[in-house]
Amino acid sequence: MDKIPFKNFILKRINIYSIIILTTAFVLIFMLFLFINKQIRTATDEQLNFVIKKTMINYDLQLNEMENNLTSLMKEELENINSFNEEKIENAIDRIHNNTKYKHLIKNTHYFLINEKGIIEKTSYEDDLGLNLSEITVLWNNLKPLNPGQIFVQSTTNENGTNFPWLYIYKKLSEDYYLEFGVDFHNDFNTIIFSPLLDFVKESETIKNIEIYSPYFESFLENKNLEVKYKEYLQTIPEGEIHYIDTGFYKSKAFYKLQSDYGYRYVTLNLDYANSRNIFFSLLILLLFVPIFIFFFMRKFIVKETDKIIKPIKATANMMKEFTENDYTLDLEKISDSKIQEIDQIKSEFLIMAKKIRNSVIQQENSNAELEELYENNELLIKKINRIIKITIESKEYENLEEFLKHLFDNIFDFIPEADYGSLSILKDGQRHFIDARGHNLEILQKIDLRNGLFVEAKDIKILDDIIEYDKQSIPKYSADLFIQASKPIKSTLIIPFNANGKVYGSMNLDIDKFSNKEFSQESIRFSKFFSDIITSYLILSEYQNLESKHKESMIRAIINLVEIHDNYTKGHSNNVSKLALEFSQKLGLERDRQLQIYWAALIHDMGKIVIPSSILNKPSRLTPEEFSEIKKHPIYAYDVLKSIDNMEDIAEYIKYHHERIDGKGYPEGLKGKEIPLESRIISICDSFDAMTSERSYKKAFTKEQAIKELINNKGIQFDEKLVDSFVKLVLKD
Structure with missing residues (x-):
């Protein structure tokens, strides 16, 4: 009888059953997924519609009621004030704060004294001291026509940048001054107002998180920026209906638009139906019961066919075990053939290998003594060689x-x-x-x-x-x-x-x-x-590195001279930044190689400006948006040139990102936080400090103290917070 290949032996018996079972399971799983997904979405739609509408109506009612209450209290206090008396005014804002029933929502009540030019001269909110309200055209146009004693109320508005409500009321005083009372609210204001909706989300197994946005897509809850494609989608959907976009297996994103008294409110929710998998797997077990039943029905047939494979394999394994246990002596010729091609091939190969092993064992027994002696000598030699390798590696240090x-x-x-x-x-x-x-x-x-x-x-x-x-x-x-x-x-x-x-x-x-x-x-x-x-290798390498370093510095300084000729405003700037960056990296305790890379990158950080027309670089007036966009390309120009030069790849990357900002609003790629290389964050601080403390034709130089204050004000916004602290200590030490 011809021997059957093992592969054909198995595949003929399982191919048909595998295809049937897998196809059936796939179809059932897919249909079940569609059914469950639809059921969960329907239930979620009804509950969400009700809760969102109820919450938004409650939000409008509370804002209206709160605005009326606070406006009445502030008007009452302003009517008793006709001239600026700081003590009287502070007592008034204390009464407003303590007498309102919304005290638990109010963070602070402030006063602002505004002169006839719109500048805030005195205030209990120091951040706004010196602010020019005449630049806010709509507000100033309402204040200018007021006669002494007249009052103007600005309805509740969302503060730009925070999206938290403020309430302002103004009175024209007799001495051509305006007095303003303003109320701002706690950071958890929106959380309290939207609590019914948030509680619903918290209790829901399907909704993972929710975000609510203003008409200008400012976040009310977690200050998360919404992607542009989702903003456009929200503006197109009908009001009062939930719409979905699938984002993954058993996952989707829901969108909702609702008109309120304060403009549209947009709601986004992330949904995960994974909690419904218990239902899914329960049904799946039932659906797979039939294939499992078929499997057990065929068990006897499978066992019988399996024995045809197992028995010759066991016989071969026993022969191998006996061969090793009997000091590699056995009559291997007695091994019988099976009907499976691969198993008989294994037996044949084992027979050849066993003969070779036996001959090798005899030879090995005769040479053990020599091998032991050679082994000991080799061990000593290997230890010495390993020591030499270690010493060679350490030479680099x-x-x-x-x-x-x-x-x-x-x-x-x-x-x-x-x-x-x-x-x-x-x-x-x-x-x-x-x-x-x-x-x-x-x-x-x-x-x-x-x-x-x-x-x-x-x-x-x-x-x-x-x-x-x-x-x-x-x-x-x-x-x-x-x-x-x-x-x-x-x-x-x-x-x-x-x-x-x-x-x-x-x-x-x-x-x-x-x-x-x-x-x-x-x-x-x-x-x-x-x-x-x-030693010779060390000496040659040292000489080569010194020569290469001098050559690199000459080339780089030639490039810097070209940049300074091209850009009048950066004369000496690159040298200043590179020296400052090297000193800063030394203070931070970075490795020597890393210090040098920062030095070279800082020295040529403005190299890309060579490509930008000098008419833009040296323009004395304000740049147009197009011109400024061209200026912002200079890190990319430098990167494209340097990235293909040996040993300059890292330096090219540090230069590329030296105008990125910690808050992600920099360029060219909008990286933020730790996404920006440490070297680029160091160069950014040194670059800004030298630019601020250097005099230009279009600006006066900052004092060291003014520049330090500017760096501190932009910690965590433009600059790395910890690096700014270390840099300030370095500069103050000097």
Whole structure:
């Protein structure tokens, strides 16, 4: 009989049943989803319509009643005031505040003394001191015609920016002054007024959150901005009907528009029908009962077919187990064939593998002793190699050559065990200086005058016998005597020179005691070569980095000169900002590499202005919206140029976002908060501070104190709050 592939054996028996079950389940689930969704929406519509209408009617009634009550009290007090008497006025606003039955909703009652020019000269609300009401045309046109003693009431309005109600009343005093009483309400005013609706939402399992907006789409509850597409949608839907937009599986967004005495009110709700899944799964279990019943009915047939697969697999597994338990000896030829192609193939492959394993075991038993010895030697070698790798990685952390060499000198004795003593010296200004020693007297070595040429020099690693005798013949007697006094008796010396680009930087000498029988091994010489290569690489990299840094700075400064020629107003600005940003990043304790990146980014943060016409940059009058829009593109212009330059990708990104604001109202992408890179937030503060404290043809320079005040006023709005606090401490320290 032909052997059947395992895949065909299984698929023929399950394909048809799987397709039927899955198709049936999918259709039933989809129909159930549509049914439940419709039922929940219908129930939610009826309840929401009732609660929203009731709440909005109650909102209008309460505002009207509250306005009448407070207006009556304020009129009564104003009629008794004909001239400005601060004590009398403060007593009046206290009575208004205490006598109204809406005291629990009122936050404060304020007075404002307004001169004939519309400027607030005195007020109990200091934030509005100096405010010019004549700029509010509609209000001023109502106040100007008033005769002394006449009163004007401004109905309850929503304060711009807060959306909380205010009530204002004005009286013309005899001395050409206006007296204004104003009432503002607690932040939870709207929460109290809309409490029936909020309670309904809280109790609902379907409604996850609600937001109510004014006619100008200002939020009454959580100050959430509504997306433009939803604003447009709300304006088009009929009044008094709930409309839905599906936002995900079992999720949708509901919209409602209602006319009130104070204009349209827009309501949005996020709905999640996931709580109805209990019903869904209960019905689903019932609907799947039939397929499950069919499964159990076919169980005997499935078990029978499964045995045809399991039995030969078990037989093969038992043979494998017996093979391993009997020291890899077994008559493998006795394994019988099955009728399934893949299982017989496994058996065949196992037979070949088992023979190979048996031969390998015999060979392994003969070479175990050799392997153990090699293993021990390899372990020691691996540890040393890992140490060298670690030392190589650590070399990147050292900016000072002497500290780096001392670190290597401390470690090299673990790799060259024959060395008993050693010394470390560098060449500086034609003079050899000892900077470390082991065994020898470092203090005396440092007193020896060893000018270049009066000491053993080596271009490559070399071993020198009796180095003290050699030095006695090549250096002055006084220096030789000091050298003998400072040194331990030496038999032989391994000299490891430091060379790079044809220049000698110094050497590391490792010494074997004069009375020792040890000799430097080939392995020790190889390790000394490793250390020499590490030092050479460090020296070459340091020289390259210094050269690259100087080249980069020259190129960047050339770019800055071009920007300053193109833009008269930024003369010296880039240098000031870069120095300030570097000092600030140092105070913040950032890593050195990060400090430098901030420095370079600050130096060329206005590079993109080269692309903008000088007629716009140097325009003395106010810019048009189109011109200002073009100015706002300069971070993108700089980013597009720099992002493709090696090692400038991060700097390009910091420049791109240095005009973003914490509140998300900056440019070019409207990022906010922690979305803005820290480096960009630092440059933004330094850029603004220098701009404020620098004199321009179109403005006078701020004093340091004025600029600091401006930064503090914009904390959490334009600038990072914590960074402003740190920056102010830095500037005040100076």
